[in-house]
Structure formats: C-alpha cells, structure tokens
Amino acid sequence: MRLLHTSDWHLGQHFMGKTRQAEHQALIGWLLEQVEARQVDAVLIAGDLFDTGTPPSYARELYNQLVVSLHALRVPLLLLAGNHDSVATLNESRELLARLGATVITTAGADPADQLVLLPGRDGNPGCLVGAVPFIRPRDLLQSQAGQSGEDKQRSLQSAIQAHYAAVHEALVERQQELETSLGRRLPLVLTGHLTTVGASASESVREIYVGALEAFPTSAFPPADYIALGHIHRPQKVGGLELIRYSGSPLPLSFDEAGQQKEMLLVDLEAAGLAAVTPLPVPRFQGLAAIRGSLDSLAGPIGAAAALGSPERPTWLEVTVNGDDWLADLPARLEQLTAGWPVDILRIRRARGNEAARLAASPGLTLEELSPDEVFARRLAQEDLDEPQREALTGLYRHILAGMADPAPGP
Known part of the structure; x- marks a missing residue:
C-alpha cells in the first residue's frame, strides 16, 4: 500500500496581494503526474486544504478538479479539515464527493467509528486502516468551566485530545482484528492529526491554533500506529527524529521565511508488518x-x-x-x-x-521597566554589526550623554 501524504495547500491564499492560483493549478497537474508515475494507491491531505473559511470560487474549482481527476485515475482521496478550513464549506459537498472516491472528515465526532476509513489499494483490495482525526476544536471535546486557569485549560484540552486519540485507536484495533479474521492478513494502521507537537519547527505563516491553551501535543501521547500523518506545520520534518511520525509540510512556500525550504510530499509504503519506507518527493518551485x-x-x-x-x-x-x-x-x-x-x-x-528594535521590544519576559538604561544600550548595541573601535566610540558617546544629563549646566 502506497500513500501520498501532503497537507497545508491553502488554496485561495493571497500572498501580499498576489494570487497563487497559477501555482496551485500547476501543483495539481504535477501531483497527478506523480500519482500515475509512482503508482500511488491513495492521497491523504492532512488539513488546511483552503486558506480561509470562505475560499474564492477558483479555489473551490481547483478542489473539485483534484477530486474528479483522482477519481478518473481510480485513486481515493482522504481529506481532513484543518484549522483554516470551514467545517460548513467542506461539508456542503461531502456526500457528493464521496461518490467520486473522496472521504472528507471535518470534525472529531462523538462516535470514534465515524473516523475509521478503510483505504483500498490499486487492486481494489483493502490496503490500510486510517484513524482519520482532523483538527480538533476545543468545543468538539470540552465544555468551558468557570474559574479555570490557563494551565487548567491546557491540561484539560491535552487530556481530552489524548482520550479522543485513545478511543479512535481502540476502535481502529477492533476493526483491524475483524478484518484480519476475514482477510487472513494484517492491515497496517495509520493515524492522522492537524496540530502542533512538541519539538516541531514552525515558520511565520503558521497560525497559532490554541491561543492561551494547548501549546503543543506531546509526541508520547499518540497511541501506537504504523504511521502518523500530520499537518499544520509547514516545514517538512520528522517528529522527535521518528520515521513514523511526520509532517509533510506545505507544498508551496507560504511566507518569505519558507523561501529557502525544499518543499515536499511523502510517499509512505506500508506492508502487513508495518511501515516499510517513507520517501520524500521534492515539489518543484512554480513561482520564484x-x-x-x-x-x-x-x-x-x-x-x-x-x-x-x-x-x-x-x-x-x-x-x-x-x-x-x-x-x-x-x-x-x-x-x-x-x-x-x-x-x-x-x-x-x-x-x-x-526589525532589530522590534525584536528588542519583544524580548520574552522583560519590560523596559525591568532593564536599566545601560542594559538597554548594551542589548541594542549587540544587535549592530560593528567593529570594536566603533563599539567603544559609541559607548563613550553614550556615557558622555548620560553624564551631561546627570549634571546639567547651570542656568543663566
């Protein structure tokens, strides 16, 4: 079974007033070529298909084009909602697109069985079982309680997400055992998520998900699986150095600090025994x-x-x-x-x-009231690319000014 793991397409994004329509159109064409050339069995998009909850019409057209084209190739699509996606927008065409081989999971429902997806291989036989967990909104799992501190909310949300993954995993294993009895072979297990994990390296275009609550979900809190396909972080990376927990990253650079990144998708090969290989598939740059x-x-x-x-x-x-x-x-x-x-x-x-002044003002945990004038000057001077004589001259001038302020000239 070969999955193509990708995420964070952000269809409809305007990059500082520039449309990405041509890039996304080229990306879809490239993806379809790769699906055919590399004999991909199924495509998994781990959240943030759209950039906003009200995507422009051309972005919806691109989405429909992707679904129809994959259906023509007999390759199923599994799409998870991300924090940028609107549940209502994805749900409006969900049943229709299901007829074209696209499974759309928008919310973490009360019944874990609703998030179990059986993906077939190209031969039509069952290929893998997916615990398809989308972006989890706090209201999906929690009711707000008066008097909770920020730390209490963070612990409650983390515990709720962990419990939800455990419930999905339990249902996944139960279904796996049923299928093993009927098929006579083990199906590999895949979990998904759209969140920040501990140790993940983000970029400036990544929007904070849980403001004032959960900062990052511990890697150890994921239940066991053969592969965990994650979205939300735009930089492709292993989590904790583990082959089986991966962010595919966004296929297009979504901010200037991503300009130097090699964007990629991931070819995930699964066997009955588990994960066989993960192969990065470099994505061409469609816009300089x-x-x-x-x-x-x-x-x-x-x-x-x-x-x-x-x-x-x-x-x-x-x-x-x-x-x-x-x-x-x-x-x-x-x-x-x-x-x-x-x-x-x-x-x-x-x-x-x-920029340097802004960084100085944004120093974590410090205010100007906590710094002496000498400390402010030293921190600001350290941000300049100066040789030693220039530093000494500026320091001397600074001290001369301070001395003049402390001992002003007498008035007339």
Missing part, C-alpha cells in the same frame, strides 16, 4: 520567491540571483531587508531603480534597524 538582505551597494548580486528564478512573464517575488542604508527616506524609490530591468517584483521592504 526569495528573501534577500544587505546594503544598497551589495544587493545587485542577490537581486540577479533572485531574477534567475523568474521570467518576464512570471517575475520573482522579493522580500528585501536593507541594513546600513535603512535610514534613507527614499528607500523604496532607490530599490525600484536598483531592480529596474530585472524580472523581480518587490513585495516587502524591511529596514534592519526597525
């Missing part, structure tokens, strides 16, 4: 995207390298962080002149000093 940094004098080289990723018809999208010259009031105009003639489109300009 780059984050570059430097002074105005040093940006020509990085701009040229970024331009090579694009074309006049589809220019590379750029984030430019300027240091050294970031104080210039006409910085946007200078950058526009610098990129003239190159197939690039600057979507965001960042000033290094402003």
Whole structure:
C-alpha cells in the first residue's frame, strides 16, 4: 500500500496581494503526474486544504478538479479539515464527493467509528486502516468551566485530545482484528492529526491554533500506529527524529521565511508488518520567491540571483531587508531603480534597524521597566554589526550623554 501524504495547500491564499492560483493549478497537474508515475494507491491531505473559511470560487474549482481527476485515475482521496478550513464549506459537498472516491472528515465526532476509513489499494483490495482525526476544536471535546486557569485549560484540552486519540485507536484495533479474521492478513494502521507537537519547527505563516491553551501535543501521547500523518506545520520534518511520525509540510512556500525550504510530499509504503519506507518527493518551485538582505551597494548580486528564478512573464517575488542604508527616506524609490530591468517584483521592504528594535521590544519576559538604561544600550548595541573601535566610540558617546544629563549646566 502506497500513500501520498501532503497537507497545508491553502488554496485561495493571497500572498501580499498576489494570487497563487497559477501555482496551485500547476501543483495539481504535477501531483497527478506523480500519482500515475509512482503508482500511488491513495492521497491523504492532512488539513488546511483552503486558506480561509470562505475560499474564492477558483479555489473551490481547483478542489473539485483534484477530486474528479483522482477519481478518473481510480485513486481515493482522504481529506481532513484543518484549522483554516470551514467545517460548513467542506461539508456542503461531502456526500457528493464521496461518490467520486473522496472521504472528507471535518470534525472529531462523538462516535470514534465515524473516523475509521478503510483505504483500498490499486487492486481494489483493502490496503490500510486510517484513524482519520482532523483538527480538533476545543468545543468538539470540552465544555468551558468557570474559574479555570490557563494551565487548567491546557491540561484539560491535552487530556481530552489524548482520550479522543485513545478511543479512535481502540476502535481502529477492533476493526483491524475483524478484518484480519476475514482477510487472513494484517492491515497496517495509520493515524492522522492537524496540530502542533512538541519539538516541531514552525515558520511565520503558521497560525497559532490554541491561543492561551494547548501549546503543543506531546509526541508520547499518540497511541501506537504504523504511521502518523500530520499537518499544520509547514516545514517538512520528522517528529522527535521518528520515521513514523511526520509532517509533510506545505507544498508551496507560504511566507518569505519558507523561501529557502525544499518543499515536499511523502510517499509512505506500508506492508502487513508495518511501515516499510517513507520517501520524500521534492515539489518543484512554480513561482520564484526569495528573501534577500544587505546594503544598497551589495544587493545587485542577490537581486540577479533572485531574477534567475523568474521570467518576464512570471517575475520573482522579493522580500528585501536593507541594513546600513535603512535610514534613507527614499528607500523604496532607490530599490525600484536598483531592480529596474530585472524580472523581480518587490513585495516587502524591511529596514534592519526597525526589525532589530522590534525584536528588542519583544524580548520574552522583560519590560523596559525591568532593564536599566545601560542594559538597554548594551542589548541594542549587540544587535549592530560593528567593529570594536566603533563599539567603544559609541559607548563613550553614550556615557558622555548620560553624564551631561546627570549634571546639567547651570542656568543663566
């Protein structure tokens, strides 16, 4: 049995005012080619198919196109709702798409059996059993209680999610044993989830799921399975270094800090004995995207390298962080002149000093009231790329100013 594990497509996303429609259209074409070439038995999307609860019409069309095309290839689709997805939006076509081989799981229902999905292989015979757990909303499992502290809410939610996984796993094993008796062979077990686990590495485009409650679900709290397919984190990764617990990551970079990532989907090979192999499948880049940094004098080289990723018809999208010259009031105009003639489109300009100041202000657990003026100056100075003589000169000037403030000149 070969699954294609992917997640976090975010159909309908607008990237700083730019549509991703052409990229998603190309992604679907590429996926269908891979499904055929690599003899994939089923496709699993672990949440966040859409970017918003009210996706634009073209995003819904792409979704329908994916379902119909996979049906034509006789490859079933298992789709889980994520935190960006609207339960109502996915449910409105759920029964219709089921006729085309697409199983859509939107909520963690009261009956764990509702989340058991039997996926067939290409030969039509049962291939694996899936405990299809989507994004779990607190209201699906908990009732709010007055007087609970933040820690109490976090513990309650973690316990409720863990109990739900345990119930789904119990139903999964019971069904597995029934099928083993009738089939004469063991079916591998797969679990899914759309959440943050302990140790997962996120990016700036990942939205916090449980604000003020559950920060991350412990890896040890998952029940045993042959493979655990996760969504929500956009960076592809093993969890805790384990082969069998994986985030596939998003197939497209969804923020500039993902521009340097090699995006991928995962080919998951399962046998009766369990997991046989997980093979990363690199996803091509359908739109040039780059984050570059430097002074105005040093940006020509990085701009040229970024331009090579694009074309006049589809220019590379750029984030430019300027240091050294970031104080210039006409910085946007200078950058526009610098990129003239190159197939690039600057979507965001960042000033290094402003970013560093913001990071200083956002230091966790500290307020300005807790820092002395000397500590504030030392922290800010440490963020500058200066040689020792420059540091000493600035420190001397700082102390001279402080001394003048402490001992002002007498009045007339």
